[in-house]
Amino acid sequence: MGESEGWPAPRPTGAVDGRVTVPGSKSISNRALVLAALADGPSTLSGLLAARDTALMRAALAALGVGITEHDGLVTVTPGSLKGPADVDCGLAGTVMRFVPPVAALADGVVAFDGDPYARERPMHVILGALRTLGVTIDDHGTGRMPYAVNGSGAVRGGKVTLDASGSSQFVSALLLAGARYDEGVDIRHDGKPVPSQPHLDMSVAMLRERGVQVDDSEPNRWIVAPGPIQALDAAIEPDLSNAAPFLAAAVVTGGSVTVTGWPAVTTQPGGQLPEIFSRFGAEVSLDGGDLTVRGTGRIAGVDLDLSEVGELTPVLAAVAVLADGPSYLRGIAHLRNHETDRLAALETELTALGGDVNQTADGLEIRPKPLHGGLFGTYHDHRMAHAAAVVGLAVDGIAIENIATTAKTLPEFPELWSTLVG
CATH class of the missing domain: 3.65.10.10 (Enolpyruvate transferase domain)
Structure with missing residues (x-):
């Protein structure tokens, strides 16, 4: 498939099992x-x-x-x-x-x-x-x-x-x-x-x-904020936990096990809520010495989530929800209409084009399970839309991702890391 036709999203032959290290936040x-x-x-x-x-x-x-x-x-x-x-x-x-x-x-x-x-x-x-x-x-x-x-x-x-x-x-x-x-x-x-x-x-x-x-x-x-100097500080940057979302989602979707290394014990990153969120989808989650492991159970439960604090996770979570066994409601995310693209409209459009039942609400998305088919998934120059497409491709044959290069916005290594994990 040529680049103009999209990047073929790899579909694993079985449960995904691997370790991933994501770059800095x-x-x-x-x-x-x-x-x-x-x-x-x-x-x-x-x-x-x-x-x-x-x-x-x-x-x-x-x-x-x-x-x-x-x-x-x-x-x-x-x-x-x-x-x-x-x-x-x-x-x-x-x-x-x-x-x-x-x-x-x-x-x-x-x-x-x-x-x-x-x-x-x-x-x-x-x-x-x-x-x-x-x-x-x-x-x-x-x-x-x-x-x-x-x-x-x-x-x-x-x-x-x-x-x-x-x-x-x-x-x-x-x-x-x-x-x-x-x-x-x-x-x-x-x-x-x-x-x-x-x-x-x-x-x-x-x-x-x-x-x-x-x-x-x-x-x-x-x-x-009081006026005054800002002290110089040598600092180490935490891994980008939001960019870990598609990799952890791979465990949920395929019933496999994925470990992300270097997970901080305490963080202010929105991605720090992923362990709780994936538990709600039915996964088993554990943290051991900085290694966060998510294990899929073979079932993806529908969820009702307030994502107002963690809106950037929405595309990947919507991709998991569209593969669940019951309806899902993603709320508190009206502000996503002003992100890299109108993410709510984009998700509704692209997931519906694959056969999904996805509808916008005033502040989010309603997602009901339906059989999906392959097709070209538009990314709108939005890295997280590309991540969502890759997650759907774990369970649906023939998903092609338009402009996979847009993932370079925050994770240039994404295509290689994803292909290595998924196989």
Whole structure:
């Protein structure tokens, strides 16, 4: 099958049995890069993810004047005087398009932002409006989208700002990460429906505190970051637990056993909830000295899950649910309509095209089991859609994945790792 016809998803002849080591967390990697760029001295990061999203972040920070060097797998970030003019390519990376503008506001000069064609459709008015409230000048031609330019003066006043972060927790994290470097710090208040992906907010706060930044999040929907230095910190990056999802799902779907190495005992990553979630699907889960093992039981139970905190896991979980023996309901994920693509519409479209019974609700998906058939599974330039397609291919002949290369966004090794595991 040619590349234009899609990548043939391998289907195992029996139960999958294997061990997988996944690279570093994209979410932690890009937060660590931003904090290191704003720190009071050089930081060395080990285990940093090497993928498109982190490459875009490194290039963005380097364009602003940050020194970034790599030797023997260690990345050293040396803060510099932030200056424009500079051009930032966001690609399709939400962390770059949301985390870098508050950093660029500290630069002296104009910083222009653009990205992939679909990135130009993603709404940015929440973060741009918040920055304007904090005293930053931005030229977006009134669109609230890319391309736009941040006109930095070398400092940001900071202070109080109210925003609606119900579309993405990244809007809050973006201001948290840079806020300590603003003259008055930042006092962020959320006004709207609940903020999704609470683990990612917990991650941002924890990483700030590790670097000596005072963050008060004792009041619901309010985060106060005190002005002051961000301490340099040499840090090791955890494995990306969300990228472990398709591999662990392989055990559930095939009735096999998959172990992911290096699983942290405590984590703020959304993927940390996967053991409980796969238990709900009927799998047996155990953690032994950093090895997380999921064993399928030969039955996939239907589930009713609130995924509001872990929305990024939805594509893989939907792929498991479509193979279950009863109906499933995935809730709390309306915000996925503004991710790399409209993930709810994409999942409904692609799984239905394979014969599935999948329908959108106001805040999620209803999935009822039906026999599936092969076909080309569209990915919409979305790495997690490709992961979902691979999971379906474990149980259905003839699944072809359009643009498997999109997995390079966070896991360039995915096709090789998947083929090795599945056989």
